[in-house]
């Protein structure tokens with residue numbers, strides 16, 4: 001019997017529920033005014049078709065019919081890319097580890113405390129991943145403490161920690177709030193933030209989360225919103241480029257000037273070398 005691929009016919013990892021996956025692709029391209037922040041979200045339902053790991057990192061598994069099934073690594077439930085090097089999902093299970101391994105994660109941020117699934121600790125340790133666990137209560141039970149969100153944000157917004165996966169139980173509420181705050185920090189429009197939250201939380205979007213994201217005060221993060229910094233940086237970069245160019249032009253002129261003088265330099269008047277074909281006054 002030959003191999004057959006069951007990936008396309010089984011878009012969800014075993015043990016994860018189909019209802020958790022967004023039903024349609026979510027493209028948030030162009031949501032943001034700042035093109036430097038335009039992101040292409042590939043939520044779970046559409047992820048496999050765009051999964052670069054599908055071909056390169058397939059593994060095989062024997063089943064009881066004696067068939068050998070080629071299985072591409074499966075992402076965790078509600079998995080998606082948030083931005084370059086930053087990913088979100090529900091709680092990874094054992095069958096998701098090969099996929100996570102392919103992301104070469106440097107950091108995992110877990111937003112809930114509970115007994116770790118089978119092999120999770122070993123997976124994290126063997127891949128030398130820094131594991132940050134935050135004991136966040138369910139968001140319908142209590143507001144996320146300001147200090148906790150600030151600490152989480154400091155980790156998930158720092159590219160030095162990337163590639164980074166942030167996850168909770170189902171990748172809906174806690175993760176939705178953390179990603180929403182990150183979007184706010186990156187100065188996304190509130191409507192886009194809410195749309196993204198709902199794309200992952202529906203049909204269980206919570207009013208408490210929507211209120212949290214709507215009311216969230218960026219000042220509580222104690223940092224300048226990044227988009228402002230980026231725009232400032234871009235302006236400084238433009239000014240810097242202008243001055244560099246101007247400096248090069250001036251330098252070139254200074255170098256060329258003596259050469260030009262040399263070329264048009266009048267002959268030595270005192271010279272009386274033979275062969276001169278014009279007299280000097």
Ligand SMILES: O=P(O)(O)O[C@H]1[C@@H](OP(=O)(O)O)[C@H](OP(=O)(O)O)[C@@H](OP(=O)(O)OP(=O)(O)O)[C@H](OP(=O)(O)O)[C@H]1OP(=O)(O)O
Nearest residue numbers: 112137138139140141168169170171172173174175176204
């Ligand atoms: O139906 P409900 O509103 O009672 O919520 C249930 C459960 O729903 P279910 O029973 O239909 O599965 C939620 O799961 P989903 O809505 O994500 O499917 C779960 O949210 P969760 O997974 O932690 O959320 P994430 O932060 O991981 O995204 C929530 O836990 P808490 O948030 O800690 O309160 C649970 O509340 P409870 O039973 O009181 O502990």
